Each structure stands twice: as C-alpha cells, then as structure tokens.
Amino acid sequence: MKFEAVTIKDIAKALGLSTSTVSRALRDSYEISPETKKLVLEYAEKINYHPNPIALSLKERRSRSIGVIVCEIANSFFSQTINGIESIAYNNGYNVIIAQSRESADRELLNLQYLTSRSVDGLIISVSTETKDFGYFRELHDRGMPIVFFDRIVDEIETHKVIVDNFKGAYDATTHLVRCGYKRIATVCNAAVLSIAKERLAGYKAALTDNGIEVHDELIKYCQHGGMITAEVEEAIKELFSSRQKPDAIFASADKLTTGCLRILKAKGLSVPGDIGLIGFSNSDLTELLDPPLSIIKQPAFEMGEIATNLLLQLIESKRPVTDFETRVLTTELLIRESTKKQKQKAKEIAS
Amino acid sequence: MKFEAVTIKDIAKALGLSTSTVSRALRDSYEISPETKKLVLEYAEKINYHPNPIALSLKERRSRSIGVIVCEIANSFFSQTINGIESIAYNNGYNVIIAQSRESADRELLNLQYLTSRSVDGLIISVSTETKDFGYFRELHDRGMPIVFFDRIVDEIETHKVIVDNFKGAYDATTHLVRCGYKRIATVCNAAVLSIAKERLAGYKAALTDNGIEVHDELIKYCQHGGMITAEVEEAIKELFSSRQKPDAIFASADKLTTGCLRILKAKGLSVPGDIGLIGFSNSDLTELLDPPLSIIKQPAFEMGEIATNLLLQLIESKRPVTDFETRVLTTELLIRESTKKQKQKAKEIAS
DNA sequence: ATCGTTACCGGGAACGATTGCGTAAAAAAA
DNA sequence: TTTTTTTACGCAATCGTTCCCGGTAACGAT
Numbered sequence: 001m002k003f004e005a006v007t008i009k010d011i012a013k014a015l016g017l018s019t020s021t022v023s024r025a026l027r028d029s030y031e032i033s034p035e036t037k038k039l040v041l042e043y044a045e046k047i048n049y050h051p052n053p054i055a056l057s058l059k060e061r062r063s064r065s066i067g068v069i070v071c072e073i074a075n076s077f078f079s080q081t082i083n084g085i086e087s088i089a090y091n092n093g094y095n096v097i098i099a100q101s102r103e104s105a106d107r108e109l110l111n112l113q114y115l116t117s118r119s120v121d122g123l124i125i126s127v128s129t130e131t132k133d134f135g136y137f138r139e140l141h142d143r144g145m146p147i148v149f150f151d152r153i154v155d156e157i158e159t160h161k162v163i164v165d166n167f168k169g170a171y172d173a174t175t176h177l178v179r180c181g182y183k184r185i186a187t188v189c190n191a192a193v194l195s196i197a198k199e200r201l202a203g204y205k206a207a208l209t210d211n212g213i214e215v216h217d218e219l220i221k222y223c224q225h226g227g228m229i230t231a232e233v234e235e236a237i238k239e240l241f242s243s244r245q246k247p248d249a250i251f252a253s254a255d256k257l258t259t260g261c262l263r264i265l266k267a268k269g270l271s272v273p274g275d276i277g278l279i280g281f282s283n284s285d286l287t288e289l290l291d292p293p294l295s296i297i298k299q300p301a302f303e304m305g306e307i308a309t310n311l312l313l314q315l316i317e318s319k320r321p322v323t324d325f326e327t328r329v330l331t332t333e334l335l336i337r338e339s340t341k342k343q344k345q346k347a348k349e350i351a352s
Numbered sequence: 353m354k355f356e357a358v359t360i361k362d363i364a365k366a367l368g369l370s371t372s373t374v375s376r377a378l379r380d381s382y383e384i385s386p387e388t389k390k391l392v393l394e395y396a397e398k399i400n401y402h403p404n405p406i407a408l409s410l411k412e413r414r415s416r417s418i419g420v421i422v423c424e425i426a427n428s429f430f431s432q433t434i435n436g437i438e439s440i441a442y443n444n445g446y447n448v449i450i451a452q453s454r455e456s457a458d459r460e461l462l463n464l465q466y467l468t469s470r471s472v473d474g475l476i477i478s479v480s481t482e483t484k485d486f487g488y489f490r491e492l493h494d495r496g497m498p499i500v501f502f503d504r505i506v507d508e509i510e511t512h513k514v515i516v517d518n519f520k521g522a523y524d525a526t527t528h529l530v531r532c533g534y535k536r537i538a539t540v541c542n543a544a545v546l547s548i549a550k551e552r553l554a555g556y557k558a559a560l561t562d563n564g565i566e567v568h569d570e571l572i573k574y575c576q577h578g579g580m581i582t583a584e585v586e587e588a589i590k591e592l593f594s595s596r597q598k599p600d601a602i603f604a605s606a607d608k609l610t611t612g613c614l615r616i617l618k619a620k621g622l623s624v625p626g627d628i629g630l631i632g633f634s635n636s637d638l639t640e641l642l643d644p645p646l647s648i649i650k651q652p653a654f655e656m657g658e659i660a661t662n663l664l665l666q667l668i669e670s671k672r673p674v675t676d677f678e679t680r681v682l683t684t685e686l687l688i689r690e691s692t693k694k695q696k697q698k699a700k701e702i703a704s
Numbered sequence: 705a706t707c708g709t710t711a712c713c714g715g716g717a718a719c720g721a722t723t724g725c726g727t728a729a730a731a732a733a734a
Numbered sequence: 735t736t737t738t739t740t741t742a743c744g745c746a747a748t749c750g751t752t753c754c755c756g757g758t759a760a761c762g763a764t
Contacts, residue, residue, distance in 0.1 A: 004495075004496065005471070005750095007750055007751085008751065009750075009751095018713070018715075019714090019750085021712085021714070023750095023751065024712095024752090027752085031711075032712070033712060036712080051751075052471065052749090052751070053469060053471060055750035055752090056751065056752085058718095058719045058720065058749090058751080059718080059719050059751055059753095060751095060752085063406060073434060074431035074435060079425050079426035079431055080426055082426075083426060083452070086450075086452065090466070095470060096449070096450065097417075097449055098450055099442075100435070114442070115447075117402040119357070119405060119406055143356070259638060286638050289611065289643065290642055290643060291644070359720055359721085361721095369744090370744045371721075371744095372722080372744060372745080373742080373743055373744075375720095376722090379722085382741095383741075383742060383743075384742070385742060403720085404720050404721070406719090407720035407722090410719090410721085410750065411749050412721095
C-alpha cells in the first residue's frame, strides 16, 4: 500500500515547464516571470503540492530532525522535558525522534547508532545509569555531531549542558530535614557514576556536616537502576532498617526513588512522617495528593527542555565549529508538605 | 557544523571499484566474488560505514518511520501506550515520531500535515477532544495513508482500531459503586463527541438502569478539555454540588479527570470516600499511594500500543490495498481500593 | 546592423543508494 | 580450437529537489 505524493515533475508536466522552472517559481526566484509564478503557485496549491522532505534532506545533507535519548518517557520529569524540547523543535521546523534506554547501556548504544544512522542533525541526551563507557559519545562528538546533555550529563565531553543546581537542591532538602528535627537522615540515590547522583550526594553530605551531623556511610544506599526495579528500592530500604543506625528520615534523590521509597515504606507498614520522614526529587504533579502529601524538590523540566533544544539548534545551525560551550544551571524548587513534618512538631502545631 | 558520514562512494574510490559492486557486495549479491565481498565488507566495517537511510527512503519511497499523535505524552496512559508502540516499531526497524495535539484540533491538523509532509509511512492516532471535522483524516486515508486509531477512535473512518471495552469498564465501575451502597452517582466525562466518552457514558447509564437507579442529567458533567484545564474540572464539581441531587459518588471517565476530581474534592475540604466516593479510569502507577488509594479502571496501555503498531505495520507492508479492517477490543481491569469504600461499610468491617 | 543587457527558461549534474542491462574475461563444453 | 556458458563487474537510470550553466529571445543603444 502506497501513499503517492505530488512531485514537482507532475507540475512541470502538467504546465509544460521544466522542473527547474517550477522549482524556482515555488521558491519565488527573481528569474521567473510573475505570470509563470502565479501559474505554478496556483496549480501547486490546487493539487496540494508539498516538497518531499526526504529529497531535500538528501540534497541538503540534513534531516531537520533531532534525536532524544532518555531512560524512559513514562516519567514525569522526562515527559515534561520532552514537552519543552518539542515546543522549541516544532517552532523551528524540526521534528523530534524519541528513544528510551530503559537504564540499559546496551540499549542506549543501540539507540545512539540507530538515531545517527537515521541521520539526525543533533542529539539531546540524558545518559542511562548503567553507562560507564562514553567512548561512543566522544567519537560522535569528535566527528562533529552536535550533542547537548541535560540532567544526567557527561563531564568529560565538552559540549553544551543543561542541569539544575543539584548540590543546592539536595542541600536544601537535607537542611530542611535537619530543621524539622530529624537526626539520622538516610539517602537513597542513583548509581554513583551519574553526575546527578554525585552532586546530590555531595549536597546531602555538606548539609549534614554544616549542621554538625556526622555522615554515616551505612545511611547511604545506591540503586543501580534508579528505582525502575522495585526490588532494588526494597533492598535499599531493608538494609537501611537493618543497620545499627536506623534512619528517621530519607532523602531520595530521583523521581522514581522518591515514590518508590514511599511505596516500600507503606508496604512495610511504616507511617510517613510518623515513623520516618521522606523528601525527594520529583516532578510528578500527583505528589501533593499522595498519602502523605510529599515534600519534594522540583526541577524546571519544561524549561530545561526548551533551553537544551535552543542550544542544540544553535550548534546545528552554526556555520563554523563551536568551541565555546556553556553549562546552564537552573534552580530547583523546594515544596514543603506533610511527609517531612516530624511528629513532635505536629503535636505542637495542634496544641497552638 | 556538519556531521559527515561515510558513503558507498568513499568505499568504491578507496578500493578501486564501482559503487554498484560495492553496493552489491554489501548486500551479499551472488554476482560478486567472495574475495571482493570480503574486501568490501572488511573495509566498510573498518571505516564504520552505515547506509544513508535518507537516500534509501528516497529510492524506496518509504521512510521507515511512523507518526504518533496523542493529546499529550505527560499522561500515564499515553506514555505507556507509546512504550508499546516503540517496542514493536524498533524491533521492525521503524522509528517513531511523536506529536502532541494538547487537545487542540488546530494543533492536531498541523501535526498531521507536518507528519505527512515528513513522509511517515503510517499514523497511529488518538484524536483530540476538540476534533469535530474528520475530513483531513478521511482524505489522507482515502489517498492511501495507513492509519490506525486507538483509544479515541473515529467511527466513520474504516481502518484498524484498538480500544478497550469502554462500556464494560464504565459499567463495572458504576456497578461497583452501586454495590458499595452509593445512590446518587455522578459522572465527569470527556467531551461528548469522543468515542470513549460516549461509550463510557453509555456503560454508566446502563449500570444505573440495570440496578434500578434513575439517570439524572444534572449528575452528568462534561469537560471539553478532558481535565487538562483544572478550572474545567472545578466548574464541573461545583455544578454537581450545587444541584438538587448532590452526588454521593463520582465516576470519572479519564485519567486526568480522575486525579483532577480528587484534587478538587480535597481542595474543597471534602473527604474521600467519607463525603463522596470516587472511582475513575486511570493508568497512573501512583493511584494506590494516593490519599485515599484510588479505585480505578485500568487499560492495558502497553499492549494497546503493541497491537496498534502491529496492525499499522501490517497495513504498511501489505502489497495490495487492505479492505478488511478489524477493531481489537481489549478488556479493562477494575482495581478496588479505598476511595469507593462507603463509610457504613467501613464501620461494619471494623466491627467484624 | 551589431552589440550589450535584461528577462526567462531549460538541460543536466548532484545528493546516496539500488538495480536492470550490457559486457569482458574466464571457465566449461563442444 | 571454437563455441557456449558462467562469473564478475561497470554503466547508467532512478527517486525528488536544487542550482550551476547555458541558451534564446526582446529591446534599446550605438
């Protein structure tokens, strides 16, 4: 089954002109008489002519499409980012091809090869938790493929990057927990190789130290798949509670980890914040409806997508190789709700 | 800035062969000697040759890409569906271009034109709530563009469709409310033009009638934008509560409406299910963590995406025009949780 | 009458890959 | 040895579009 489109040849034949003339008439060239132009334009309109973008891509050696690789789209943060990416891309005549790594380095590489073989003009990437070898990224980048990293960036590759101040986000969240009166604050974070995991962990540690609380390694748990696998989070929580230092609060450093922790804590029959406080990074718009309403650190996801895309288009459309790269750092938002309200505090409130 | 890829010409020149020979060698043609093949294959591997898909698309008049139009991707149901679509598409060498209508008929048309001008080989569509004129769909379909509708389908266009038994889903949900002891059951649904809205409303009505409960029109509220605009849901709820027949339960017939209702009810200080019961269609994986845990009707979203894609690929790859279309109807899943537990019932449970 | 200019338009190569057809050389059959 | 067949490869067209060259009128100036 074929969908046959109208070509410039059809117009040329019908009007007794050459394809060159038709092409020029359509592009409003000065070498074509007004009458011919009118003729061509009207006929093109009539038969609903649209230039074949594939032929154009071949000719101009660009596809006007950009590739996006994220771990998964069924994730509030990423779907919001993609919204931002799309809005800018579409306004500039680019289309967006989305691929998911599902936190697998293999799938990520496959997607990468697939997208480049599809000749995308550029890439917007948030790397998977599993990725250790950035050789292919580097090779691509060295060969001139425009790449913008966001969220989970690759430090050793020099290109545009868009992130939030993860250190500050984590610092603020942890400080908030301290101020609420929590003492044994644990953290559940992403694979340690991830830039965001490192930064958020650093923020967590700094906040504890600055508040005179000792950092205990046994209160720091890593989830290699960023919470995509429930068992992983379950294991982390179990370990936390079987340690000598039982935590009285948890700072979760990623979307899936935050809701994952809540799920496991409830499954274990623990009350939040009664038995344990919880705060985490999240971009879900359902967090305030949860039981309990979750205190979260929220990222400006849509804006991040917009900025990343603008930077990428800048790279793509630049005449000469860009060497001056920038890293845009946005700020997170701390939303305080029930899940970090310590019991004593609650009691006090009721009394007053 | 350009990303220069290796072409068949580069290989030909380097090896002193013609492009035809190289092409045939790469495709393992019988007319090429084993030695030449080996030579070409090894060199191609060495310089990391990948055929240019754009050139192939031009030659074969197919792009090996499919377009998907949904109202928004930051929606559990649709992002899960897209996961299903992608998994099948990628396995078959197709890529997926996603576009969002954001419930606007204009944007939908724009996306449609954009995708077809991008020469996608086929389309998978869930129409927007606003769409009234299906002329463009029809035209495209008549001109041979393979289209598969899912979820929100277009009855008057004969092609493959993938839906759930919306009538039964709504019937089951409403029946469940009746069995819980609710008497004045309201429904908040999508724009009445949508296939799913009609079917779910019919299921709701039938369940009431079959249980000897009268259907009151003032207990039926429509949201033109399917809950994307909060004010819309707020207005619906306000109207319900200002009517003579104050509802004691609500059946929400779409993802955003379900969580939207919960949000508004809580904002109004109403307790669920204490003051009012709530059940609705939803595919969010957070519903059981909500306050209260939400009773929902869940659709097999991933599977729907898979089936839709398989059907589309079937259409695309069919040699002759397909005239025998099918509508796949899957079944929904009813998950009963706290939000539909009527107070009396609760009391009884505690007593026993 | 000849030249220069302007205005319009067509031929054909190119983008990268595939493929039908033609053909030289080598191998097999006569 | 001659003829036939097979093997192995190149030429050129094709997909839809753009664009570099040309080319040809018409017209005014010389």
